[in-house]
Amino acid sequence: MEEVDKYAKIIWDYMLMHHKLEKADIIFVLGCNDLRVANRASELYKENLAPVIMCSGGNGWDSRLLKPEADIFSERIISLGVPKEKIILEQNSKNTGENILFTKKVLREKGIDVKKIIAVQKPFMERRVFAAIRKQWPEVEVMVTSPQIPYKNYPRNLDFKNRNINTMIGDFIRIKEYTKLGFQIEQEIPDEVWQAGQELIKLGYNKRLPK
Numbered sequence: 432m433e434e435v436d437k438y439a440k441i442i443w444d445y446m447l448m449h450h451k452l453e454k455a456d457i458i459f460v461l462g463c464n465d466l467r468v469a470n471r472a473s474e475l476y477k478e479n480l481a482p483v484i485m486c487s488g489g490n491g492w493d494s495r496l497l498k499p500e501a502d503i504f505s506e507r508i509i510s511l512g513v514p515k516e517k518i519i520l521e522q523n524s525k526n527t528g529e530n531i532l533f534t535k536k537v538l539r540e541k542g543i544d545v546k547k548i549i550a551v552q553k554p555f556m557e558r559r560v561f562a563a564i565r566k567q568w569p570e571v572e573v574m575v576t577s578p579q580i581p582y583k584n585y586p587r588n589l590d591f592k593n594r595n596i597n598t599m600i601g602d603f604i605r606i607k608e609y610t611k612l613g614f615q616i617e618q619e620i621p622d623e624v625w626q627a628g629q630e631l632i633k634l635g636y637n638k639r640l641p642k
Contacts, residue, residue, distance in 0.1 A: 435634060436582075439596050441627040442603050443582045445620070446555045450574040455481045455547040457519075457538075460508075461530045461560060462488020462500025465553055467578040469504040472551045473511040475576070480549060484508060485538070487521040487530040499523075519543075527560060528614055531567045547572040554578065554585065555599040559606055562615035596631065601639030603628050608641050 458481045460472045472484050486508070488500025499522035509515050521537045524530045538545055548568075552560045554577040564573045578585075586592030609615045632640070 435596065435631065435636075438627040438630045438634075439599065440582050441624055442599055442631070443555055445624045446558045446599065446603065447577075448557045448561055448575050450576060452480055452549060452574050452576060453547070454479070455549045455572075455574065456483075456545045457481050457543075457548050458484045459534060459548045459550045460484060460486045460504055461527060461550065461552045461556075462486065462504055462524070463553055463556075465578070466504070466507050467580065468551055468553060469507040470511065471576065471578045472504070473508045473513050475549060475551070476508075476513050476517065483517050483519060483543075484513065485519045485521065485534055487524055487534045489523045489525055489529075527556075527563050528567065531564055535568060545571055548574070550575045552577055554580065554582075555595070556602050558618060559602045559609070559615065562606065562610070562618050565616045566614060593636075596636050597638040600628055600631050600636045601641065605641055 452475070458472050458475050460468060475481065476484055486501040486504045488504065490497075490499045501520045501522045505515075505518045505520060508518060519537065519541070521530070521533045524533045548564075548571050550560050550564060550573055552575070557575045557577050561573060561575045564571070586595060606615070606618050606620060610617045
């Protein structure tokens with residue numbers, strides 16, 4: 432596992448953007464399977480970095496979900512002390528592109544003008560979320576952040592760790608592939624980082640690659 436960790440840490444570090452956060456118009460939370468993302472959003476709200484939280488995510492990608500990710504996240508955020516009226520929901524999106532597209536639609540329908548946002552996702556999705564928003568929502572200034580947890584402490588157990596590495600490699604490869612499809616702005620990938628990704632794929636971490 433030491434070899435896997437060496438390569439995975441290289442990818443993990445590349446995917447982090449290390450943005451310095453400033454006050455924004457909304458905290459834009461993209462749904463996923465990790466409630467620590469919701470925890471991070473509540474922290475940002477309590478730091479007065481934005482007056483409202485936008486929770487985006489449906490349940491179409493995973494039939495085991497009994498309710499949309501947006502609902503699950505908003506319930507966690509409310510339980511952490513954020514007023515319900517400070518949360519807006521987008522409950523239909525199934526992927527990052529739809530998170531962005533459908534959130535823009537909801538905000539437009541509510542007459543909410545947004546110029547600066549803080550996007551929140553898992554650590555190893557920061558760069559892809561940034562690239563997608565820059566392409567699909569170019570009129571806003573975007574900062575990205577994630578739960579402030581180092582690589583070695585992020586997995587809860589070995590199974591969770593393996594699933595996360597598979598997901599991370601899938602998102603990493605999408606940095607290049609989704610740029611070709613016009614979904615994201617181009618991001619430079621250093622040779623060392625690309626090679627680390629290829630080594631992980633050779634080691635069997637290929638379960639979430641783009642098809």
